[in-house]
Amino acid sequence: EPGTAEAEALDQTGWAQPALFAVETALFRLVESWGVRPEVLAGHSIGEITAAHVAGVLSLQDACALVAARARLMQALPVGGAMVAVQASDEEVAELLAGCENEVSIAAVNGPRSVVISGVEQAVLELADTLAERGHKTRRLRVSHAFHSPLMEPMLEDFRALARTLTYSPPEIQVVSNLTGEVATDEELCSPDYWVNQVRGAVRFAEGVRTLHRQGVRAYLELGPEGTLTAMAADTLAAEVDAHDAVLVPMVRKDRDEHAAAMTALAELHVRGVPIDWQAVLPRGRRVDLPTYPFQHEWYWPRSQRMGDLRNLGQAAAGHPLLGAAVALAASDGVLLTGQLSLRSQGWLADHVVDGKVLFPGTAFLELAIRAGDQVGCDVVEELTLAAPLVLTETDAVAVQVWVGPEESGRRDLSIHTRPAQAAEDEPWVRHAVGVLAAGEQNGERLDTEVWPPRGASAIELDGLYEQLAEGGLSYGPLFQGLRAAWRRDDEI
Numbered sequence: 001e002p003g004t005a006e007a008e009a010l011d012q013t014g015w016a017q018p019a020l021f022a023v024e025t026a027l028f029r030l031v032e033s034w035g036v037r038p039e040v041l042a043g044h045s046i047g048e049i050t051a052a053h054v055a056g057v058l059s060l061q062d063a064c065a066l067v068a069a070r071a072r073l074m075q076a077l078p079v080g081g082a083m084v085a086v087q088a089s090d091e092e093v094a095e096l097l098a099g100c101e102n103e104v105s106i107a108a109v110n111g112p113r114s115v116v117i118s119g120v121e122q123a124v125l126e127l128a129d130t131l132a133e134r135g136h137k138t139r140r141l142r143v144s145h146a147f148h149s150p151l152m153e154p155m156l157e158d159f160r161a162l163a164r165t166l167t168y169s170p171p172e173i174q175v176v177s178n179l180t181g182e183v184a185t186d187e188e189l190c191s192p193d194y195w196v197n198q199v200r201g202a203v204r205f206a207e208g209v210r211t212l213h214r215q216g217v218r219a220y221l222e223l224g225p226e227g228t229l230t231a232m233a234a235d236t237l238a239a240e241v242d243a244h245d246a247v248l249v250p251m252v253r254k255d256r257d258e259h260a261a262a263m264t265a266l267a268e269l270h271v272r273g274v275p276i277d278w279q280a281v282l283p284r285g286r287r288v289d290l291p292t293y294p295f296q297h298e299w300y301w302p303r304s305q306r307m308g309d310l311r312n313l314g315q316a317a318a319g320h321p322l323l324g325a326a327v328a329l330a331a332s333d334g335v336l337l338t339g340q341l342s343l344r345s346q347g348w349l350a351d352h353v354v355d356g357k358v359l360f361p362g363t364a365f366l367e368l369a370i371r372a373g374d375q376v377g378c379d380v381v382e383e384l385t386l387a388a389p390l391v392l393t394e395t396d397a398v399a400v401q402v403w404v405g406p407e408e409s410g411r412r413d414l415s416i417h418t419r420p421a422q423a424a425e426d427e428p429w430v431r432h433a434v435g436v437l438a439a440g441e442q443n444g445e446r447l448d449t450e451v452w453p454p455r456g457a458s459a460i461e462l463d464g465l466y467e468q469l470a471e472g473g474l475s476y477g478p479l480f481q482g483l484r485a486a487w488r489r490d491d492e493i
Contacts, residue, residue: 013145014075017046020224021067024050025060027223027251034266035277040183040217042176042208044108044229045147046070048198055171057189062166066195069162073155074145074199081146082121084128087113087137096127107148108203111235116141118149152200159199163192181207183215205229209236216478218246219274221265226254242350242358242477244343244394247272320371322346322364323402332406335375337368340421341390342397349392351477360390361480365433369414372402378412378437388432390418397421401429404437412437457487 009015024047032054041051046067053063086093090109097104100123107118117124124146128138145151168190177184179197181204188194209232212220222230227250237243249265252258263281270276278285315325315338323339343350343358352361369381390398398418405413414437417429453459466481486493 011142011144012075013143013147014071017071017074018064018067020046021050021053021063023225024223025053025063028054031221031223031251031266034281035275036221036266036269037275038173038221040174040176040212040215042205042212043178044205045178045198045203047224047229048175048178049195050223051175052171052189055173055175055189057168057171057175058166066163066166069159070199073159074147074152077145077151077155079144080121081119081149081151082124083107083116083118083141083143083146083149084124085139085141086115086117086128086131088115088131089113090115092136093117093127093131096130100127102150105149106202107146109206110203110232111206112239114206114232114235116148118146119151120146148200148202150200156196156200160192160196163195166192168192176208176211178203178205178208180204182211205232206236209233210240213237213240213243213246219269219272220246220248221269222248222250224250225252226250227252242353242475244350245347318371318375322368323371323400326375333376334406334412335372335404337372337375337402337404339400340397341392341400341418342421343392343394345397348479350394351479353475353477354389355473356475358392360392360432362386365416368400368402368416369433369435369437372404372414373437376404376407376412376437378439380438380440382411382436382438384414384433384435386433388430390430390432399423410439453487454489457489457492460486460488460493462486 010019024043028050041055043049043051049058049063049067049070052058053060058066089112090106093106093115097106103123104117104119104127106115108116110116117127125140128140132138170186171184171189175184175189176182177188179188179194179201184194220230220233222228222233230248230250234248237246237248247268249268251262251265253261266276266281315327318324318326318337318339320337320339322341323337325338327336327338329336341349341360349360349364350358352359365386366381366384369384373379373381392398397420399421400416400418403415403417414433414435415431416433417431419427419429448454462483462485465483466476469476
């Protein structure tokens, strides 16, 4: 309880760090017993030692020794210094640190505009005042010491001596480094100097979250006494255009019943496809049939009133993920196919980013043309010209129409238009593509695939391809990174 001797003791870093390590380790072992198996781990400051322990870098005994020495040596430092949280980017803060690095440093980068500065009290507060004058919100943290700052340096050699007595092993699970924000190498995690530098260096938490996202992580579970890291990670991912489908849940929530919070976290992970061993979670539970529905086997409403049947609306189902309905045009033998696109319904589109904007791919326009051709018996897309890009936003849906004209000499004109789904009736449609559909075998030489790779072809080096594309403005997410191999023969690829 607040105000008790135990609570006051936990405000002291000498007790707080071992307590955090104990809680985090216990929560990890608990969810591990429930079948939750992480693919990659990340921690924040003391949490990185917990991550290293459960990843197999340190035994429980050695991890406890490292945490205890870290806490004891920090507690023994002179009380003083200051830490201030600032709503600014690390670049803006770093610009002001020139010349005072021996007194103040960046202790943590927790988000795109969430930085903690730490060090000598007067210097930290002066820097905070300067940032406040520039319009940045600041908040002094209630801490006994200035962590991750120059004031930690007197303890480093003693801590190094202890760290060198421990045994380190390569991790069995990947660990994202606080120091670099990238996946830590075996050499880093197995080096005593790394853990010494981790005491002094800035916690690059935001960059670590971006690394997790780049690796395809979409489910984040926080194991700690409250949901602080969940909020910080959500703030970082909010700036990523293709992170709308990420789920972030804390195992324990402040001021929330622990059992209810834990079960809620498991449920949220479960519905996002994370395997859970429910028999281990609820050992005395048993599966039961869902309750029956009174009108499961007979229609209560007259069939003619059912809006779900497109035939009642004079349409037919298009049978395609991007198109909902098809309508035969009465005045000709043309066809109109309609649908609705949004990042909420077709979340995979968010992985196709050009110059920071989510664009409907050119190949997707081609896919719509192919489906339209199938509808009217045309098996060749003879021409397709893209007239305007289609930008998709996180919140707005767009209505799409694919128009196919009447047949003329075995060919049909094609056009693809969109406009906002909630547009007024008089709002114009934007034409994105025009083309020609045709029937019959496509003329041209067919590629011989019986021998693969083709004779006389040489493999193309693909290392760094998507990184190079990203530098040019084409940021392909994991679902669009499908190229595995390519070959070149003369002018053919």
